[in-house]
Amino acid sequence: xxxxxxxxxxxxxxxxxxxxxxxxxxxxxxxxxxxxxxxxxxxxxxxxxxxxxxxxxxxxxxxxxxxxxxxxxxxxxxxxxxxxxxxxxxxxxxxxxxxxxxxxxxxxxxxxxxxxxxxxxxxxxxxxxxxxxxxxxxxxxxxxxxxxxxxxxxxxxxxxxxxxxxxxxxxxxxxxxxxxxxxxxxxxxxxxxxxxxxxxxxxxxxxxxxxxxxxxxxxxxxxxxxxxxxxxxxxxxxxxxxxxxxxxxxxxxxxxxxxxxxxxxxxxxxxxxxxxxxxxxxxxxxxxxxxxxxxxxxxxxxxxxxxxxxxxxxxxxxxxxxxxxxxxxxxxxxxxxxxxxxxxxxxxxxxxxxxxxxxxxxxxxxxxxxxxxxxxxxxxxxxxxxxxxxxxxxxxxxxxxxxxxxxxxxxxxxxxxxxxxxxxxxxxxxxxxxxxxxxxxxxxxxxxxxxxxxxxxxxxxxxxxxxxxxxxxxxxxxxxxxxxxxxxxxxxxxxxxxxxxxxxxxxxxxxxxxxxxxxxxxxxxxxxxxxxxxxxxxxxxxxxxxxxxxxxxxxxxxxxxxxxxxxxxxxxxxxxxxxxxxxxxxxxxxxxxxxxxxxxxxxxxxxxxxxxxxxxxxxxxxxxxxxxxxxxxxxxxxxxxxxxxxxxxxxxxxxxxxxxxxxxxxxxxxxxxxxxxxxx
Numbered sequence: 001x002x003x004x005x006x007x008x009x010x011x012x013x014x015x016x017x018x019x020x021x022x023x024x025x026x027x028x029x030x031x032x033x034x035x036x037x038x039x040x041x042x043x044x045x046x047x048x049x050x051x052x053x054x055x056x057x058x059x060x061x062x063x064x065x066x067x068x069x070x071x072x073x074x075x076x077x078x079x080x081x082x083x084x085x086x087x088x089x090x091x092x093x094x095x096x097x098x099x100x101x102x103x104x105x106x107x108x109x110x111x112x113x114x115x116x117x118x119x120x121x122x123x124x125x126x127x128x129x130x131x132x133x134x135x136x137x138x139x140x141x142x143x144x145x146x147x148x149x150x151x152x153x154x155x156x157x158x159x160x161x162x163x164x165x166x167x168x169x170x171x172x173x174x175x176x177x178x179x180x181x182x183x184x185x186x187x188x189x190x191x192x193x194x195x196x197x198x199x200x201x202x203x204x205x206x207x208x209x210x211x212x213x214x215x216x217x218x219x220x221x222x223x224x225x226x227x228x229x230x231x232x233x234x235x236x237x238x239x240x241x242x243x244x245x246x247x248x249x250x251x252x253x254x255x256x257x258x259x260x261x262x263x264x265x266x267x268x269x270x271x272x273x274x275x276x277x278x279x280x281x282x283x284x285x286x287x288x289x290x291x292x293x294x295x296x297x298x299x300x301x302x303x304x305x306x307x308x309x310x311x312x313x314x315x316x317x318x319x320x321x322x323x324x325x326x327x328x329x330x331x332x333x334x335x336x337x338x339x340x341x342x343x344x345x346x347x348x349x350x351x352x353x354x355x356x357x358x359x360x361x362x363x364x365x366x367x368x369x370x371x372x373x374x375x376x377x378x379x380x381x382x383x384x385x386x387x388x389x390x391x392x393x394x395x396x397x398x399x400x401x402x403x404x405x406x407x408x409x410x411x412x413x414x415x416x417x418x419x420x421x422x423x424x425x426x427x428x429x430x431x432x433x434x435x436x437x438x439x440x441x442x443x444x445x446x447x448x449x450x451x452x453x454x455x456x457x458x459x460x461x462x463x464x465x466x467x468x469x470x471x472x473x474x475x476x477x478x479x480x481x482x483x484x485x486x487x488x489x490x491x492x493x494x495x496x497x498x499x500x501x502x503x504x505x506x507x508x509x510x511x512x513x514x515x516x517x518x519x520x521x522x523x524x525x526x527x528x529x530x531x532x533x534x535x536x537x538x539x540x541x542x543x544x545x546x547x548x549x550x551x552x553x554x555x556x557x558x559x560x561x562x563x564x565x566x567x568x569x570x571x572x573x574x575x576x577x578x579x580x581x582x583x584x585x586x587x588x589x590x591x592x593x594x595x596x597x598x599x600x601x602x603x604x605x606x607x608x609x610x611x612x613x614x615x616x617x618x619x620x621x622x623x624x625x626x627x628x629x630x631x632x633x634x635x636x637x638x639x640x641x642x643x644x645x646x647x648x649x650x651x652x653x654x655x656x657x658x659x660x661x662x663x664x665x666x667x668x669x670x671x672x673x674x675x676x677x678x679x680x
Contacts, residue, residue, distance in 0.1 A: 052080045053629040054087040054153060058272060060180060060231040066238045067169040067306060068293055068563045069178060071097075075161045079153040081627070084620045086129065086151045088199050089631040090216035091272075092181035094167050095144040095460035098565075098572035100603045101164035102611035104136040104150075113138070113613035115603045117596050121610035125149065132620030136161050138611040141213050142432070143576075144460040145184055146605070147198075152620045163611075166565040166572070168304060171288070173488050173524035175281045176237070179475075182229055182272040185456045185636045186218055186333065186644050187211075187430040188399035199630030208430040215430075217632040221641055225271030225634055233263040233278060238561070239286035247478045248277045248455070273634035274455035275477060290555055293563030294536065302566040303531040305540075307555055309521060312496040312547035321356040322493075323375050323417045324349075325408045325446075328393065329425035329453070331365040335395040335643035338454040341479050342424045345451060346390050348486045349422060352494075353378035358417070361386050364404035365397030396643060399429050402438060409442035419446040420493055423465070427458030435461070439468045440583060447471045449489065456636035472522050492522035496547035503529055509537045514573040530566070530573050571602030579607070 059074040073093070079085040093099065102113025113136065116124065121137060128135035129151035136159070137149040153159050170177050191207030198204075200215030208214075219226055235244075236259065244253060250266035263278060282288065294303040326349060328342050346361070353359055358375040359382075362368060371389040376382050408421045427450075429435065439448060448469025452462040453476055466473040472492060476485045501518040505511055511533035518527060527542060536557045543552040578586075578594045592608050599609030620626065635641055 051083055051085075051627055053631060054079050054085050054150075056087070056089060056227050056631055057269070058182075058227065058229045060229065062178065062180065062231075062233045063236075064169060064178060064233060065236045065563070066293060066561055067171060067176065067291060068304065068565070068569075069167045069169050070565055071165050071167065071180070073163045073165075075148060075163070076158055077150045077153055077161070078158040079155060082155045084155060084624050084626050085153045086149070086626055086628045087153065087631050088629065089148045089150075090141070090184055090200070090214065090633070091146055091148065092144050092184050092456075093146055093165060094179060094181065095463060096572065096576075097144075097165040097167050098568040098602075099138065099140070099146070099163060099165040099605040099611070100565075100568040100571075101162070102136065102138050102613055103162040104134065104613040104615070105160040105162065106134055106615055109615070111136075111613045111615055113611040115600055115605070115609055115611055117600075118608050118610045121612040124612050124614060125151065128152075128614040129626070132618045132622065132624075134159060134615040134619055136613045138163060138605055140605050140607055140610070141210060142460055143464075144181065144458070145214050147213065152626065154619060166568040168528065168569060171306065171526055171528075174287060175243075175279050178233070178278045179459070180231065180276045181456060181459070182274060182276065183227075183456050183633050183636050184214065184216060185426065185428050185454075185458070185639070187215060187428050187458070188331065188333070188401075189215065189430045190398075190400065190402075191431075199628075202430075207434065211430050217630050218635055218641075218645070219632040221635055225273065226632065227272040227634060228269035229272045230268045231265050231270075231276060234260060235263055235278075235280065236260045237280055237282065239288070240283045241280050242283045243279070243281040245280075246276065246278050247481055248274055251278070271634050274637040275457075275459075277475075277477060292557060292560040293566060294560035295563050295566040297567045299534060300567070301531075301533050301536050302563075302570045303533075303536055303557070303560060304563055304566055304569065305527075305529050305531065305555070305557070307527045307542055307553065309498045309501075309527065309542075309544065309553075310546060310551065311523060312498065320418045321358075321416070322354075323414060323419045324353065324357060324359045324493075325375065325419070325421045326350075326359065326361045327404050327408050327421065327423045327425075328361065328363045328390065329365070329399065329401070330363050330393045330395045330397075331399040331428070332396050332643040333399060333426055333428040333639060334453065335640040337479060337638035338426055339393065339395040341476055341482055342451075342453050343390055343393060344479070344482045345424060345453075345476060345486050347387055348483065349490070350383050350387050350390070352490050353383060355379065359383075359386070361390060362404055362408060363393055364400060365395075366400050367397070368400070368403045368407060370407075399425075401425070401429055401435060402431075405435060405438050406442060409439065409444065409446055409448070411442045411444045413445050419444075420471070421446050421448045421469070422451065422489075422493075423448060424451045424453055425462075426454040426456075427452060427461040427465075429458065429461065432458075432461045432464070436464060436468055437583065439465060443469055449474070449493065451476060451485075451489070454636065455638050467519060470520055472525065488524070492524070495523040497522050498525075498551075499545045501527060501542070501544040503527075504541045504543060506537045506539070510534060511537060514570070514577055516577055530570050532570050536560070568602055568604060571598050571604050574598050575604065575606050 055078045057076040061072045063070045077087045104111040125137040135151045139147045189202040189211040191205030193203040196203045196212040198213035200212040202211040202215040204211050252266045254262040289308045291306045357378040360375045362370045371386050449471035450462040450466045451474045463473045474489045498521040539556045595608045599606040
């Protein structure tokens with residue numbers, strides 16, 4: 001018996017684990033086997049042998065009016081095989097995207113998606129999948145990570161999925177910036193494995209319980225780029241522009257009527273391997289001081305208001321001494337261009353320190369250390385020593401960010417110094433919520449400023465870490481941007497913040513405002529709030545403190561520009577506020593109930609609500625198997641595959657790791673039992 005167990009264990013260890021997904025099995029049970037270049041094939045247990053996975057084409061259209069963007073993302077799943085297929089694709093969207101529409105196109109027919117509580121939507125999808133009906137499910141894994149599942153794609157045919165979302169365009173230091181992310185980068189997953197519920201290469205762990213849902217398979221760069229994307233932006237800025245450009249991609253622009261511009265990728269399609277960012281700058285005489293957009297739906301009016309506070313006057317003699325703690329990520333995901341950008345940015349920052357300042361530099365990968373034992377005076381000798389230490393840094397290892405955060409945030413009050421923590425990283429981690437909790441617990445009177453590095457940073461983590469840290473987020477996606485972006489950050493760090501901000505409504509007004517607490521603002525940043533009211537008040541008053549002096553401004557709320565979709569934007573902001581309340585003591589069940597209510601009311605995808613579309617007509621014959629595929633992604637541009645995954649490891653899917661681990665345990669147990677029996 002023990003010899004039989006040993007034989008079975010050996011077979012498990014060395015047998016291929018890829019197999020077809022039957023109508024009653026779960027997606028992700030098949031494991032990719034890469035052969036050749038640019039094609040992902042799957043080995044099945046049937047007579048079909050190697051089965052090509054569905055191919056994916058993505059088409060993006062964005063319409064921008066002022067500071068409101070409406071996007072349509074069209075994902076076409078093409079099944080090149082002779083068997084029925086299911087595709088599961090993990091992809092990014094902007095972290096503030098309000099996803100409110102889903103359409104599934106099958107030939108000439110269009111099936112509209114409906115919003116349901118997440119478990120109910122999943123059940124509807126699974127039932128349709130098993131019954132052979134075409135179905136699509138869109139779920140949210142993180143604020144910026146989503147999953148599209150498409151069931152019953154016929155052999156040699158295609159199913160097109162259209163997703164729509166609403167977004168506010170960011171304005172900072174005189175420039176508007178619109179970013180569309182294209183790839184979910186591999187993330188460092190800490191903790192002990194506990195199984196896998198998704199199709200990713202990492203198993204779920206006790207620290208990241210949904211790791212298998214946020215780690216899509218990654219194609220090796222030697223296979224060539226996959227997942228082509230075309231993108232176009234119809235831009236109506238409402239004002240004349242002095243600049244319009246993209247640092248991330250080459251673009252082609254075509255002037256349209258009424259001051260609008262059509263922006264397209266100069267070389268289309270492009271691989272989905274980096275964020276697309278478009279920047280436009282109003283002409284100096286057209287720089288906004290306030291902007292208002294509104295939409296009326298039923299008896300409610302939703303509005304988006306932006307107001308620029310005055311720039312605080314800098315008085316050199318009144319400059320407060322600073323304690324600046326720099327933290328640089330030198331993990332494997334930062335290998336290549338990212339670590340070069342981070343070193344260059346940090347070297348510039350060290351050069352801005354004044355003799356009255358104190359500072360230290362920390363670095364982290366799977367370990368954490370610092371150039372000095374604690375903060376030291378910014379003498380020329382200390383700055384030179386730190387610069388040499390930074391220049392010698394190389395990127396490798398894991399991303400254990402928690403110890404570095406705990407060391408940088410000391411929980412202390414520093415009445416004689418302005419304490420600022422500058423965190424340079426790509427944010428490629430899966431345990432964001434734990435890190436957010438640490439920031440809240442340990443911030444004290446420090447301020448946390450995040451600098452996102454690389455072609456595809458985890459902007460959800462970077463932006464929220466800065467928000468909870470009462471700082472600001474800077475994104476550097478290209479080496480040519482390092483100097484300009486860091487100089488803008490230095491001006492913010494060295495200028496007084498606008499604090500104690502509040503928006504006051506006229507007496508008797510019942511308008512609701514979000515965010516509930518307006519954060520501190522730094523040089524060049526506007527106040528941005530969204531409102532919901534039966535009718536907008538005639539004016540609101542914005543009050544705050546600028547450089548220690550009181551400031552107020554009365555803002556009229558008339559002459560608003562049309563802002564279609566602002567109801568969805570309001571709902572997305574309210575969901576974010578409800579999720580934040582968990583950190584203030586709100587129960588998980590109360591939060592879940594409230595988020596579901598808002599999601600259903602505004603037709604929004606959220607942590608607890610999903611969009612599902614089902615074709616009522618059965619398509620797949622009952623005797624045909626359904627083959628499931630976790631669609632792979634590109635490695636983000638500039639990343640090094642070996643530095644992230646190691647040699648021979650690759651983006652091995654989670655189920656394979658689990659199968660090999662189980663086989664190894666069985667093999668060890670069998671060997672031990674045989675030895676004992678033979679010695680008896």
